[in-house]
Amino acid sequence: MTLKSFVQVQPDSHFPIQNLPYGVFRPESGSTARPGVAIGDYVLDLSEIARDGLFDGPALKGSDCFLQPNLNKFLAMGRPAWKEARATLQKLLAATEPTLRDNATLRQKALVPMEKVEMLLPAVIGDYTDFFASMHHAKNCGLIFRGPQNPINPNWFHLPIAYHGRASSIVISGTDIIRPRGQGHPTANSGPYFGPSLKLDFELEMAAIVGPGNELGRPVDVNEAADHIFGLVLMNDWSARDIQAWEYVPLGPFLGKSFGTTISPWIVTLDALEQFACDAAKQDPAPLPYLTEKISKNYDISLEVEIKPAGHEASCVVTRSNFKHLYWTVTQQLAHHTISGCNLRPGDLLGTGTISGPEPDSYGCLLELTWNGQKPLTLNGTARKFLEDGDEVIFTGFCKVTHYNMFS
């Protein structure tokens, strides 16, 4: 029997009682930031639930983790607290449970219409790392930038390549991104280009939010890495391809990536994603022992990107990809990150890198979709090589329940 909530949830909602993603919000402008979970068209205010003493399990009883303006304290508590919170909330929101359902005063305080709230960054992000974990993306970038000889560098198949990103410019979905100025490659007989980026791009990514961290010098075992990951967000790693192409040798991306990185307000927990787990990609060559997982899994998360061109009413889907296309799992990414002894902290963000699938209509950025501007896309009759001022980019991720029980 499917668990149902007393809160009405439309069949196509992304926020049934099975999901319960976490975020941080203000019920109204100027009010205090607090944690919440999404349920249908509402946000459940966890500070009110905590104040009412309804988190009564051993991990959360008396804790002030939901009275904080961010999720960091809850993230640091780890999976026992996360599982307990999920069980408490699923029970509290269940159709059969009277505690909240029949308490009009508490419902009034704790269930806030989603359309009224202001969503904020869910955590203080100490450090942000971006991986490069899709083979299709790595291959396409190699073909475009370096040509058909060895488009993927030999190291790529041995380790999850990554770079340190910029934490200060991470913003919540909906924040305007200002087109960066910067340098581009010189043209014949002239100095470098300088001006607004002419190749502004999105990158379809997801990112893991780190739970408990590790001490400096103490790597995390790959088979325990999942206990350090709270959940996943959608992430747009906005990229200025001309700035990136000129600056990135030999120290990697810098200003071409650090003018803004957008994450979704809702963190979908690994616990909620568990029923959508699928086999990870086959890895050849076999990874080194420190990257070898007893159970190596991925998640079947459908991903779509739409662009609403400036001045248009309608948006167009420009790609459909899936989280399961990643070659390196998020647990391998986290274990690799710490193998040197590098310490992670609660709230750290580990981006997957652009999630491109194998087919041209599943590529995760305009660089690949238009092959560096050589094959413009047509959106509602208007052409796009890269993003234009006023374009809106919309990411969607969802998991589809398989109706294996449909005849029962």
Added chain:
Amino acid sequence: MTLKSFVQVQPDSHFPIQNLPYGVFRPESGSTARPGVAIGDYVLDLSEIARDGLFDGPALKGSDCFLQPNLNKFLAMGRPAWKEARATLQKLLAATEPTLRDNATLRQKALVPMEKVEMLLPAVIGDYTDFFASMHHAKNCGLIFRGPQNPINPNWFHLPIAYHGRASSIVISGTDIIRPRGQGHPTANSGPYFGPSLKLDFELEMAAIVGPGNELGRPVDVNEAADHIFGLVLMNDWSARDIQAWEYVPLGPFLGKSFGTTISPWIVTLDALEQFACDAAKQDPAPLPYLTEKISKNYDISLEVEIKPAGHEASCVVTRSNFKHLYWTVTQQLAHHTISGCNLRPGDLLGTGTISGPEPDSYGCLLELTWNGQKPLTLNGTARKFLEDGDEVIFTGFCKVTHYNMFS
């Protein structure tokens, strides 16, 4: 006439009243962290000075910036507050000023012997960026890793190349660094090396501590960049050359650099360094307008690295360099960092990159000094290609007063 303090300062001390570098300390283990300045063999406790109401200028009167466990609030206040604090402290510590000199109770509380204190990171470092601003270092790395054809990439002369570093693993001087494990290049017919780094190195750097930041999307003009820099620290960007060499293409250094970065406890302010300003390096080609400074200056700061080999009593000087060897100034670095709109925050750290001079005995890391291990150094009769377990690396920076008045 030279300003003198009533606090006795040895002639060879790095902390005369003209310096007054800022740090954060605990007077004894377990006590509250608080800001201080170094004077001779003492730390002046700024929380006590503030509680006594002695910061009485317009910017600092009534402020709780020195009652914080870090300098971030003071950093955010900007140069007017910094200049006022410096003037107040120089007056208070002057030999001719009775306020503190003749107040035994306050002296007892506020002047703590340096040998007793525990020094802490001076600021919460939100983001750490590392530049690559010494031409000699860039050239030597290019020669070692890529050979004599174009050892310096063409972009290097047009922009201050940099990468985002890892903030979580920045530690204060004196903290043990654990040799990282990781992957190195495969050898013939085998997979990648995995194990403890075999090429552990130091990098002689300094780093700017950012004062007031900038809003996302609002670049800082290069001619106003100095107002965003509070001062400089010494920095050792510990590097695992084998891990770095295998992982860094195409996204730059990652685990080869993020297992630990050490900074000095004392921030020497730009105001104190002003008397040691010198002409910046001549730049050819001329930088783009956004990097062109009306007054382009560097600082004449002598830098030395000593290694005390494991089991030895004595340390050996392995290099002598100077901050003035940097090609790109710290103000150009900061302006470039923000030209894309990237936002800086108070406390951010901008490393210069390894500061190598032109001569082999002024190179800033073992990679260069031993030419990637080909020419071992001899230290007290023991050979070193790279660092061995138990070696101690000691950085020293100092400015020498020029005795232009010696005949007067």
